[in-house]
Amino acid sequence: AKARARGSFLFFHAEFSERLLLRLEREQALRAAIARDEFVLHYQPRVDAMTGELRSMEALVRWQHPQRGVVPPLEFIETAERTGMIVALGELVIMKACAQIAAWQAQDLRLVPVSINVSPRQFSEKSLGPMFAEQIALHRIDASLVEVEVTESGIMADTDEIAANLALLEQLGIRLLVDDFGTGYASLSQLQRLRLDGLKVDRSFTTALARGREGEVFYRAIVSMAHALGMSVVAEGVETAAELQVLQKLGCDEIQGYLVSRPVPADEVAALMERRYLF
Numbered sequence: 001a002k003a004r005a006r007g008s009f010l011f012f013h014a015e016f017s018e019r020l021l022l023r024l025e026r027e028q029a030l031r032a033a034i035a036r037d038e039f040v041l042h043y044q045p046r047v048d049a050m051t052g053e054l055r056s057m058e059a060l061v062r063w064q065h066p067q068r069g070v071v072p073p074l075e076f077i078e079t080a081e082r083t084g085m086i087v088a089l090g091e092l093v094i095m096k097a098c099a100q101i102a103a104w105q106a107q108d109l110r111l112v113p114v115s116i117n118v119s120p121r122q123f124s125e126k127s128l129g130p131m132f133a134e135q136i137a138l139h140r141i142d143a144s145l146v147e148v149e150v151t152e153s154g155i156m157a158d159t160d161e162i163a164a165n166l167a168l169l170e171q172l173g174i175r176l177l178v179d180d181f182g183t184g185y186a187s188l189s190q191l192q193r194l195r196l197d198g199l200k201v202d203r204s205f206t207t208a209l210a211r212g213r214e215g216e217v218f219y220r221a222i223v224s225m226a227h228a229l230g231m232s233v234v235a236e237g238v239e240t241a242a243e244l245q246v247l248q249k250l251g252c253d254e255i256q257g258y259l260v261s262r263p264v265p266a267d268e269v270a271a272l273m274e275r276r277y278l279f
């Protein structure tokens with residue numbers, strides 16, 4: 001029995017090391033990818049729920065891996081967060097998004113804001129607000145063309161860094177949206193104190209609309225409270241015309257999802273801006 005226990009311990013140990021090794025390999029690969037800048041941004045439209053008019057483009061990062069091809073963020077954002085590499089990666093994203101806005105501006109397109117995802121870890125860095133200020137100035141773009149999306153957990157903690165970033169973003173005139181709303185613990189009154197412009201309701205609530213009246217309860221409450229507090233409501237992950245119809249009925253302001261468009265590479269954005277009404 002003793003030998004068996006020892007054996008299983010060794011087995012466990014080997015498996016553990018293997019996992020650890022895999023993790024270290026992953027981290028190293030990501031670190032190299034950031035150093036080489038193997039990232040590109042794709043863009044997904046957000047539109048007016050009633051008219052389909054384009055309102056914003058959400059920048060979504062992709063890793064252009066030399067062997068593996070396009071790697072989606074779900075496979076590396078968590079590693080980036082855990083190791084702190086998200087700060088460097090996030091800076092790349094902010095730089096790319098601002099450079100892209102400037103490029104579109106030079107093309108004389110009917111511009112809409114670009115919405116940039118910022119992770120909680122980034123929002124706790126003193127450098128975040130100044131980074132936005134610097135990039136906006138460098139590319140000579142209007143701050144109203146930049147929006148920031150952050151999850152509830154990224155802004156709820158009461159720290160000096162978060163407060164300073166919130167204040168600077170507001171001072172610059174950058175709109176702030178709560179991402180994945182409904183999955184965290186923020187109360188609407190807390191969010192209002194933070195002067196947020198809009199709530200992006202998590203896709204799981206949109207999916208729940210298929211369950212009929214019971215699935216509509218959450219949206220009903222959010223829309224009425226958000227509007228009373230001067231915030232707009234965006235539905236994430238809208239995939240069907242039936243979902244859109246319910247969201248229109250409930251007074252949701254804007255929608256985003258595969259029904260309108262999947263995220264597209266930057267060179268397909270001009271056509272969407274020209275079309276302007278996406279349904």
Ligand code: C2E
Pocket residue numbers: 044059060061072073074077086090093117118119179180203236237238239256257258259263
């Ligand atoms: P998110 O910010 O909630 O972004 C929405 C995700 O849902 C995107 O996945 C988008 O492609 C996907 N999506 C949009 N519409 C639909 C739909 O109708 N159905 C379904 N099933 N999915 C839809 P993506 O691009 O894979 O990004 C995943 C997450 O990775 C993002 O979730 C965000 O949390 C994170 N992320 C992406 N880019 C960045 C970034 O530049 N910085 C940071 N910190 N996080 C990022």
Ligand code: CA
Pocket residue numbers: 058117149179
């Ligand atoms: Ca987002």
Ligand code: CA
Pocket residue numbers: 179180200202203236
């Ligand atoms: Ca989201």
Ligand code: CA
Pocket residue numbers: 179180
């Ligand atoms: Ca998310």
